[in-house]
Amino acid sequence: MDMRIKEHPLLTFERGKKIHFTFNGQKIEAYEGETIAAALHAAGFKVLKRSIIYSRPRGFFCAIGKCASCMMNVNGVPNVKTCVTLVREEMVVESEPGKGKLKIETRPPLSTIQKMQTQIAVIGAGPAGLSAAVTARKYGAQVLVIDENPHAGGQLVKQTHKFFGSSRERAGTRGTQIARELFAEAKDAVLLQASVIGYYKDESHLLVLAREGNLIEVRAEKVIVAVGASEKMLIFEGNDLPGVYGAGAVQTLMNVYGIRPGNDVLMVGAGNVGLIVSYQLLQAQVNVKAVVEAMPFIGGYHVHAAKIRRCGVPIHTSTSILKAVGEEYVTGAVTVSLDENWNPIPKSEKEYDVDTICLAVGLSPSVELFHQAGCSLSYIPELGGNVPAHNENMETTVEGIYAAGDASGIGEANTAMMEGKIAALSCVDALGVSCDEVVEERKELLKEIDSLRSGSFGERARQGKEKVFALWRGFNE
DSSP states (O other): OOOBOSOOSSOOOOOOOEEEEEETTEEEEEETTOBHHHHHHHTTOOOOEEOTTTOOEEOOOOSSSOSSTTEEEETTEEEEETTSSBOOTTOEEEOOSTTOOOOOSSOOOOOOEEEEEEEEEEEOOSHHHHHHHHHHHHTTOOEEEEOSSSSSSGGGGGOOSBOOSOGGGTTTSBHHHHHHHHHHHHGGGEEOSOEEEEEEESSSEEEEEEETTEEEEEEEEEEEEOOOEEEOOOOOBTTTSTTEEEHHHHHIIIIITOBOSOSEEEEEOOSHHHHHHHHHHHHTTOEEEEEEESSSSOOSOHHHHHHHHHTTOOEEESEEEEEEEOSSSOOEEEEEEBOTTSOBOTTOOEEEOOSEEEEOSOEEEOOHHHHHHTOOEEEEGGGTEEEEOBOTTOBBSSTTEEEOGGGGSOOOHHHHHHHHHHHHHHHHHHTTOOOHHHHHHHHHHHHHHHHHTTSGGGHHHHHHHHHHHHHHHHHTO
């Protein structure tokens, strides 16, 4: 079974050289540029490992290295995140029983420690991070962008639809094209497959990176944290089965690696992400059986809802998933209607014959680095969860550390790009290399982002940001 997409109406998948590796002793065909987990999914392997205590099956889920579902033993090294590790010729990959064990018989070579310095370290090469890097470099600042993924662009590399918003923020351009353009401008400052594993504060900001078995110390005068967000989970029976994926993982498989996540999908969530990903699934020749939404109304733009309805996909509001069916992986799903008090309505269950359940139920900001750095965090429901308190210039309560994009509160990609620019301009200003043009550009961006949040769809984000700004002021009084 080969799940790779042969034809696509918008995308061309330029696959690398054909290579082979082994998975649990079986020879697997792959292509250079694919991750281990993506190559295994393309070959039809759904179960990658077992849970530590109950030995439950585990498989692909987030595709961005933020969960443990795909951790396996690679070339004798345990707990490798295979969704962000590129496959290589003759690689030996094995499922891990329990916690995993080091299988290397000889002592691994000691890591070399490389030392680097930069004026601005940007953590995350998504829309916010790349925009920050391009903006800061425009004004002569030295920048290093760090990302643990094998590809730059973050969510942009998955977005095949044309963006709304202002022409200044590339409205009318597909996200995949925006990612290529931003990466082209920042390419020589980007360090991929590098994980920030520690933050320390002495006379400067010290970041410790792990990359290809080596450690890197990066000292920076300013740090912009633009690490994005992770998928939220719903509680339902069987929610841990392989075949239950976050919407971002589905997009990664389809739009980055050209691999179908499954053949028949139930989409959970009718916000913009759920509606857009449903249409992208149809473009990849995947059958979307239905979209279910617990709210009594569709949360996304109606233009997106209309597109999938014209393709024959029903959208059921006041409906949620009750359980995933299957022993080792998803073989079906059961939904249930909800009353006005969110209680399941008896005898309203409906069964779906699907092999994939896609969860598009929101994101949670990734705040681990902020926490380690000592930034003040607060739970702001309008912004998706815990976020760092920050001001209008995106600076947190720790001097010299800035937030941008979904890590500062869940929002749209265009606002993430604007926040990245604002953070970069604030860093340039704080470094003492500012000019009138920097001040004017930041003023215009602040005005524009406020305008974007003034409509009904931006109301929650605006309310959330007002709370965050007030908290920052409270911490700094």
